[in-house]
Amino acid sequence: MSRPALAILGVVVTTAIACAPGPAPASRNTAEDVAAINALATREMEAFSANDTAAIETIVAPDVIAMPPGEPAIQGRAALVKWAEAIGEQFTVSGAYTSTEVMVAGDWAVQRFTGRLTLTPKAGGSAMSETIKGIHVLQRQADDTWRITQDVWNADQPPPPAAAGSR
Numbered sequence: 001m002s003r004p005a006l007a008i009l010g011v012v013v014t015t016a017i018a019c020a021p022g023p024a025p026a027s028r029n030t031a032e033d034v035a036a037i038n039a040l041a042t043r044e045m046e047a048f049s050a051n052d053t054a055a056i057e058t059i060v061a062p063d064v065i066a067m068p069p070g071e072p073a074i075q076g077r078a079a080l081v082k083w084a085e086a087i088g089e090q091f092t093v094s095g096a097y098t099s100t101e102v103m104v105a106g107d108w109a110v111q112r113f114t115g116r117l118t119l120t121p122k123a124g125g126s127a128m129s130e131t132i133k134g135i136h137v138l139q140r141q142a143d144d145t146w147r148i149t150q151d152v153w154n155a156d157q158p159p160p161p162a163a164a165g166s167r
Contacts, residue, residue, distance in 0.1 A: 034102045037111055037138055037146050044148065045095050045115065051088030053081045061139060061147040069154040091119040095132075107140035113153075130155040 040059060047055035057077055060066075066074040066083070074080050087093065095117040102111045112135055120127040134153025138146045 033104045033109065033140075033146075037102050037104075037109055037136075038100055040138070040146050040148070041097055041100060041111060041113060041136065045097055048084060048087075049093045049095055051084065051093070053084055053088075056081055056084055059148060060151070061141075061149045064148060065150050067150075067152040087119075089122070091121055093120075094118045109138040109140075109146065111136040111138065117155075130157060132156070 043055065044059045046052075047059060060077055060080060062077050063075075064077055064080055066080050068074070068083075074083050095115055097113050097115040099115075100111055100113045102109060112133075114131065114133045116129065117132050118127050118129040132153050132155055134151070136148050137150035139149050141147055
């Protein structure tokens, strides 16, 4: 084989090796992942209902983005905790997820959920109940736990007329 042909062959082989995918990662997309993500969502709703901001901090990533209905996006764990504290000062909250569907892809997951949320004004007045739906985007952390990085939800029904436009 001529010198130029060997050089070309060397470039082709080197390029093929560099572009070849590495070994397939061990499968971590198990029923354990789904169970851990569903348990995290349950803890999230329990923490929010109890106005337990310390627990909320352990559930969301430091750079979390939350998008509650009818409000601007909330960026960062500290801002989300402050938002949750404000809700807890105004309302007694109770809620539960009624269904979830989890899709895991490596160290990322998406959880689609539905639930029921009731807010009872602490200053008096009627409780507001709504059926909610939303999506959590989660990332596996270095310690193999999951944290919510994106939390988007809304209600099936529009707000009552008195509440529309007052936000």
